[in-house]
Amino acid sequence: MTWPAPMSADVRLGALLERARDGDRESLRELVHELNPVLWRVARGQGLSAEDAADVVQTTWLELLRRLHEIRTPRAVTAWLITATRRESWHRQQRGRRDVPDSEAVLDTAVDPGPPPDDRLLTDERDTVLWRHFNRLSERCRELLSIVAEVHRPDYSAIASALGMPHGSIGPTRGRCLEKLRGMLVADPKWGA
Numbered sequence: 001m002t003w004p005a006p007m008s009a010d011v012r013l014g015a016l017l018e019r020a021r022d023g024d025r026e027s028l029r030e031l032v033h034e035l036n037p038v039l040w041r042v043a044r045g046q047g048l049s050a051e052d053a054a055d056v057v058q059t060t061w062l063e064l065l066r067r068l069h070e071i072r073t074p075r076a077v078t079a080w081l082i083t084a085t086r087r088e089s090w091h092r093q094q095r096g097r098r099d100v101p102d103s104e105a106v107l108d109t110a111v112d113p114g115p116p117p118d119d120r121l122l123t124d125e126r127d128t129v130l131w132r133h134f135n136r137l138s139e140r141c142r143e144l145l146s147i148v149a150e151v152h153r154p155d156y157s158a159i160a161s162a163l164g165m166p167h168g169s170i171g172p173t174r175g176r177c178l179e180k181l182r183g184m185l186v187a188d189p190k191w192g193a
Contacts, residue, residue, distance in 0.1 A: 009155035014074035021068055032061060035078060037150040038158070039085045045146045046089035056088045063088070078158030129191050133184040140165075141177035148174055 013034065019027035039060055043053035063084055064077075071080055134142065143163060148154045148170075160167040185191045 008157055010075045010078065010157045010161070013077050013155070013158070017068075017071065017074040017077045031077070034155075035081055035158075036061075038078070038147055038155075039081055041146045041150040042082050042085045042162075043089050045143060046086065046093065048089055048092060052092050053089075056085060056092050059088050060085045076161065078155065079161045082158075082162040125190070129188055130185065133181055133188065136184065137177060137181060140173070141180070144170070144174055145177055145181075 013031060016027040016031045016034075020031060036057065039057045040053060043056040044050070048056060060081060064071075064081060071077060134145075137145070140163070144159070144165075147159055147162075156167050156170045159165070159170055165173065
């Protein structure tokens with residue numbers, strides 16, 4: 001008995017888009033479920049706050065719905081969404097520079113739902129060291145690790161397309177990036193303290 005070859009992620013996502021065009025809401029839900037973490041990471045990777053990133057991702061999905069029938073290559077839906085998210089992130093940053101809120105009003109309405117200050121201090125110190133070293137990685141490593149870290153089963157074809165990398169180099173590149181980050185952390189005395 002021969003088993004059918006597994007469907008590549010870009011073909012599967014393209015098929016979901018085609019079914020969504022035909023009015024299948026479940027296919028649209030599945031497309032959102034699969035790609036939302038990637039879009040969120042792309043928006044956050046552009047330096048947006050969590051709130052702005054959420055708005056950008058929502059706007060990107062609305063734009064997809066508006067242009068659902070205009071996408072000529074359904075298999076490229078991931079690349080289309082990533083590009084749209086980057087553009088909307090850039091627009092959001094440009095608008096944000098013009099609309100700087102009154103910091104006192106923001107502080108008055110802010111709620112701190114976090115852990116107690118002593119726990120937060122330890123976590124903040126660890127995170128500071130981690131992010132300092134993460135930011136020393138190449139831009140390609142930062143972008144790749146950010147996207148791969150957000151998705152349970154990353155779609156390497158979509159990532160390859162979005163980052164302009166050969167599909168077969170994503171795993172080895174990810175491994176090298178993680179090894180470099182691990183080496184920097186192990187060499188930092190503040191990491192183990």
